[in-house]
Amino acid sequence: MFRKEATLSNETGLHARPASMLVKEAVKYGCDIKIIKGEKQYNAKSIMSILSMGAVKGDALIIQTEGPDAERAALELADFIENKIRD
């Protein structure tokens, strides 16, 4: 199991387009991917789950992965959340 922290940097948070971008990115990996915000866990491959998280700019998120490409997934998704999501 891998864990990596990431701070959400885009202006509108995990909303509409950014949320679907993240999900499309997450489904590329074979491993299980959870995003932890506060006490709760969300499924990174589920648009409903990601939208229900209501993450806004500046939120500290933890990416927790488990499975074949877990380490790569955690590192790349953290980079995606911090640097690549566009509004």
Added chain:
Amino acid sequence: MRGLGISAGIGIGKAFIYKEPELNISKGHISDLEAEIQRLEEAISKAAGQIDDLYEMTLKKTGKKEADVFAAHRMFLEDPEYLSYIKEKIIGDRVNSEWAVREAADFYTSLFEAMEDEYMRARAADIEDVSNRLLRILSKAEQKELLQINEKTIIVAKDLAPSDTAQINKDMIAGIVTEAGGRTSHTAIMARTMNIPLVCGLKNITDIAKQNDFIIINGNTGEVIINPTKDEIAFHEKEAESIKRLQEELNKMKGQESISKDGYKVEVLGNIGTCQDVDMVMENDGEGVGLYRTEFLYMHNDRLPTEEEQFAAYKIAAEKLGKKPLIIRTLDVGGDKGIPYLNIPEEMNPFLGYRAIRFCLDMKEIFAVQLRAILRASAYGNVKIMFPMISGIEEVRRAKAMVEEVKAELRKENLDFNEDIEIGIMVEIPSVAIHSRAFAKEVDFFSIGTNDLIQYTLAVDRGNQKVGHLYNQFHPAVLSLIKMTIDNGHAEGIRVGMCGEAAGDERMIPLLLAMGLDEFSMNASQILKARHVIKNTSKEAAEGILNAVLELPTAPEVESCIDENIP
């Protein structure tokens, strides 16, 4: 009956009452789990196929943005959490798929409906739409698709979902009547884009009208007649023909330049209140936005809009317009436009008081935020700044100095903006019109705001019933102030536009053309009509009428002179 006429034109045809089929979902016990999961999987793949078809159709018929609704539906349909919720219900409780889908839909829609954010709440409707599709497939209650309609039909519905409007065949649908909806709803935009008459806001119409009733709807007036008499049909058929001919005539104006009969070119633009309104301007082939009223951004919440919120709105409008101009008017608060949280004290004469640029130059922090947002948006399109309620040159200079200060900040922060952004003023106070030669040396453009200019010139409150009749755009003093402003602007080599109601007035346009007005900005729905008037007017002939008009002593004489000389 009368509703809101939302999309113009008259529609005559048989009613097709479009109601969601009643889905009576009952709970059943499942013994063969494997077969039940198999049944669910088949329904999901059938639903996916339907959604993909709708995506393709919409992409072809309307465009990427509308089609994206179905891309989102596809994501919801295949959402792992949603699907595992359903499967766990089936396996854990041994219930039928219908029951499990209903429970999953209820769970997720209530989750989204509870969110504060309007966007998120709207997603509840998508989840419902997708779940209903699955339920219809599972219970074999698929409704007659709108695609299958094959005679002239008026659709009567509570409201239409995006998946419904995508199926509409323009040649078969004579009109649409809905219980819900307004001017900016999805259905409204689709109907106007496809030129289908639409009347909204008729409560219970799906119960009042019966399947195959004969119906006439008038999208201009909002009138709806169920089972009309022969005379009514004959009357409306004739009316429909003339509206259609006029609309066709106006549609020919799309893609054309706004050039007078004798070859004088002007521009016709739209006025907007929100960045979404740009769509209406584009639909009507406006040559840009001559007035973006930013007040709505400030009225939207019970707090000031942040720089980012404003920037996002201005940027959307700028990007939608591309190279076409976007004139953003800075906050025009006060007068009749109160914003409660700003706590502007009540005044004896609010129209002569603390408002618009006077407020902004006093509340510099608020003003600076807006200027930053506008300047940042200028990196994304052809953005111009316009100051309202200018009465003296000092105000112009102070406002321009603030723009320079904000530019310096942005440079320091390495934020992009257009260094050469044009700055203009509204000409709506007589002092500016009279002294316009001097003002023209200070700014890049003028925009005449006729509503206030008339009110201040004639000292008339249009809303006051006792004196409202004195308010008249054809008053000789008003006309000569307009002419003076245009002449002085041109003498200093700047462009002069108009964004008040007069700019879209059919009788006023020839006079304005004759005066040499460069830009006419109006409500989007008037754009094609105005272009039509311009193309049918000869500037030279209009100049003759203008010269005669300027000699006349009263507004009624001016008006009859125009009526006699302009067909």
